[in-house]
Amino acid sequence: MSANRFAIPIKILPEDIDFMGHVNNSRYLNWVQDVVLQHWQKLAPAEEIASKGWVALKHEITYRRPAFLDDDVIAETVLEKIVGARSFYHTAIRRGEEVLAEVKSMWCCIESATLRPARINREVAERCFGLPRKQEPYLPE
Numbered sequence: 001m002s003a004n005r006f007a008i009p010i011k012i013l014p015e016d017i018d019f020m021g022h023v024n025n026s027r028y029l030n031w032v033q034d035v036v037l038q039h040w041q042k043l044a045p046a047e048e049i050a051s052k053g054w055v056a057l058k059h060e061i062t063y064r065r066p067a068f069l070d071d072d073v074i075a076e077t078v079l080e081k082i083v084g085a086r087s088f089y090h091t092a093i094r095r096g097e098e099v100l101a102e103v104k105s106m107w108c109c110i111e112s113a114t115l116r117p118a119r120i121n122r123e124v125a126e127r128c129f130g131l132p133r134k135q136e137p138y139l140p141e
Contacts, residue, residue: 004130006039007076010093012069022066029059032091032103035075043129051111052118057086058106065100067093073100082125085109085117 010031018024033056041049067073077091085108093101111118 004079005076006035006042006079007074008035008038010073010075012067012071012073014069017069020066022068025061025063028061028063028093028101028103031075031093032059032077032089032105035077035091036089036105036107039077039079044124048121048124051113053110053112054087054107055110056105057108060104062102063100064102065095065098067095067100071095079129082120082129085119087120 012023016023016027037054040054044052073093073095075091075093077089080088080090082088087107087109089103089105089107091103091105092099093103109118109120110116
């Protein structure tokens with residue numbers, strides 16, 4: 001799996017199930033947040049993790065099939081690009097080969113101390129997240 005691609009297993013809990021007997025749609029947003037933040041924490045240098053945080057700016061969700069309590073589900077995300085302080089992710093929630101939901105999301109990196117937007121260093125994007133050097137648009141220095 002490349003550095004810009006990351007996956008985690010999802011444990012469906014009884015409290016995730018709604019009145020219709022399947023996972024409530026709102027839980028998918030939690031799963032997207034979990035996989036995106038864990039991707040950052042796994043690959044970014046410790047000093048970047050300590051000094052920066054993330055806030056969601058936008059989510060676009062396409063629900064394809066319901067998930068149920070005993071399903072084996074994974075959330076797989078791909079960091080598509082970084083532009084300034086914004087990162088763009090595509091996340092698929094899967095049960096085996098079956099796509100349950102697809103989520104396009106935009107996140108803003110912030111400085112932990114000031115809560116102001118913070119650009120991701122070009123070297124971090126290339127070395128840690130495998131984004132190509134010639135990607136357009138890219139990180140202005």
